[in-house]
Amino acid sequence: MSFLTYEQRGAIVTLTMNAPEQRNVLTGNDAPQAFVDACERIGADESVRCVILTGAGTAFSAGGNLKHMQELFDESPTALRAWYRHGVQRISTAVYNLEVPLIAAVNGPAIGAGCDLTCMCDIRIAAEGASFAESFVKVGLIPGDGGAWLLPRVVGMSRALEMTFTGDALSAQEALACGLVSRVVPAERLLDEARALAARIAANPGPGLRMAKRLLREGQHMRLESLLEMSAGFQAVAHKTPHHVEAVNAFVEKRKADFSGM
Helix, strand or coil, X not given: CCCEEEEEECCEEEEEECCHHHCCCCCCCCHHHHHHHHHHHHHHCCCCCEEEEEECCCCCECCCCHHHHHHHCCCCHHHHHHHHHCCHHHHHHHHHCCCCCEEEEECCEEECHHHHHHHHCCEEEEECCCEEECCHHHHCCCCCCCHHHHHXXXXXXXXXXXXXXXXXXXXXXXXXXCCCCCEEECHHHHHHHHHHHHHHHHXXXXXXXXXXXXXXXXXXXXXXXXXXXXXXXXXXXXXXXXXHHHHHHHHHCCCCXXXXXX
């Protein structure tokens, strides 16, 4: 059975990490390939306009599989480097570079690489019992999956350093206070809230969503002039989509735009 279950309803895909007995760990299993495959499938399907990522069971993801790490004690540094590059780091690039908006519905603890996985997503909603920990230091490791790049972009450098140096967990409310999540909801309402938000996103034209997300991603490390040039090119493409024509005509004609079949 694949690590991820893939469910599509209309324009919304829900990905569920489905290894609850192992607290949805991301190493020592097929999780990297499952994420790569799912992201490629979504990227190739123009009907998808929003994705929700959540976990089965009581945890979102416990991150690395510590029992499996015992098997790595005798590996050489070269072999370990390759293990990261061809393993968990493939999740980072696949998820972070996903073209469509991605909502993390964090149902429980998001620990280590699990915390970083939430940072690869665009929007994070947490259940009241969720928690977040950049806990690598607790087991003598560093964020090997890109967390040192991801976390400061979400919570700022000072909070990211505190989380990384202490390894201490944040409650859902503490995560809300520092901007790690955008809202906290009762556990029984988590998926309903995520689906409602996804529906509001997916009501918009797919090409515009994908291009807007790409611009926001690129804008984190590009000069303004370079981003403006990229924006002009994307905007020229957007002007020629049937979605833009329908939206403008609907506004002028004072009716609701209809993007079905586009």
